[in-house]
Amino acid sequence: MNDASRKLNSMPTGDAMYREAPSNIEAEQALLGAILVNNDAYYRVSDFLKGPHFQEALHRKIYDVAADIIRMGKTANPVTIKTFLPSDQKVGEMTVAQYLARLASEAVSIINAEDYGRAIYDLALRRALIQIGEDMVNIAYDAPLDMPPQAQIEDTERRLFDLAENGRYDGGFQSFNDAVALAVDMAGAAFERDGHLSGISTGIHSLDSKMGGLQRSDLIVLAGRPGMGKTSLATNIAWNIAASYEPEVMPDGSFKAKNGGVVGFYSLEMSSEQLATRIMSEQTEVSSSKIRRGDITEHEFEKLVGFSQTMQKVPLFIDQTGGISIAQLSARARRLKRQRGLDCLVVDYIQLMTGSGKSGENRVQEITQITTGLKALGKELNVPIIALSQLSRQVESRDDKRPQLSDLRESGSIEQDADVVMFVFREEYYVQNLEPRDQADPKYPEWEAQMEKVRGTADVIIAKQRHGPTGTVKLAFQAQFTRFADLADPSFTPYEET
16 A cells, blocks of 8 residues: 555544534523623623633624623623624624624523533633644644754643643632631641641751741742752752651542652752762761762661662652753643652752743843742642752851841842741851961960851751741751751750740
């Protein structure tokens, strides 16, 4: 069989060649009639139904004109809206004015308006799905040079999730009783969860006691100057959450995290191997520098092998793509949520991300777009997002090196969008650099005493928290293992209230 015969035989036949997009003109007519007779019908559907959802162009125009008139506080009926519609247009043998009168005369009850609105809306979503599918096929066939397959996949995922997010009519106001019920459910879940936290435990008790855990949908910014250990703290928290994951089977057969959770980690600065090495060092107490050099004993190697088997079972997923855009990050996070579940996201770090790529945007505008996108993503997926951030160099020019909110680079949007802002500060780092060159220097004993006081400690400064107090949490820091932990010494207070 030649190519032409194969193509002819593979062509669709009959109705498959002439399938029309799904629509229900009668439902559109019935709803418009109800609105024209009783304008209250509009408010039953206006929260989710817009003009473009109507298949018939004239119906779109009628709905939009009626909506504008009703919102202005006037009455929309066949007489008041006909002047805003094309008078010379025909609907079969009828004029537009006659068609409006027919719609009103055959109107359905206002009680049925919402059902008709939902039917029209659902059909519009199906048409949108068909359009996305057709575009996907056509682009794949045409294979434009500026859109590689991976970019097409991400673009299609974005369009599908945009449709899924916009294709919901469960928004709007909810009764206070419903809100109270949700709050009680959250309190009940906190009571049953290990540690009695309303959020996800970080695995660091003194930090949890200050924050109540990581709250779902929160954007938590973790910032610090280079060398302070912000990536180390983020990996500590990510591992603690993933390692304590305990799934609970729901009545519908799905799973949710009873304790811990599934973690997605965007490592824009380090490779996945470097990140894994850090985590192995933290958990096995084998120095990461020794692991990289291979300078380890047989016993240490056995510890690493044993721990690697544990790591394989832990739901921690790493994406090491550098310079990822907020759109790509969002698409991949949604995909992970759909395929494996997702309870916490970590982004290391904000300044290495890119915005939408619009020309003419300065860096501050781009950072605003990124933080706004991260905040929206956290709410959409209902997960906390820990986003690391750099601090400006102005910290180094001050005598007091403790960070402040104003030290955040491009701080306006980061500070505004974040629900929690935490700074990692290790005074040991700065005191170490002040060591006198000569041990005979009279200042040396003073430096040594100061160094002994701050050695192995770190401060996590909670500078902003929407749901709780600000203040400082003092932690232990083991530099050789890049590990943060609660201070074992009872002479240290867990935190200082402000």
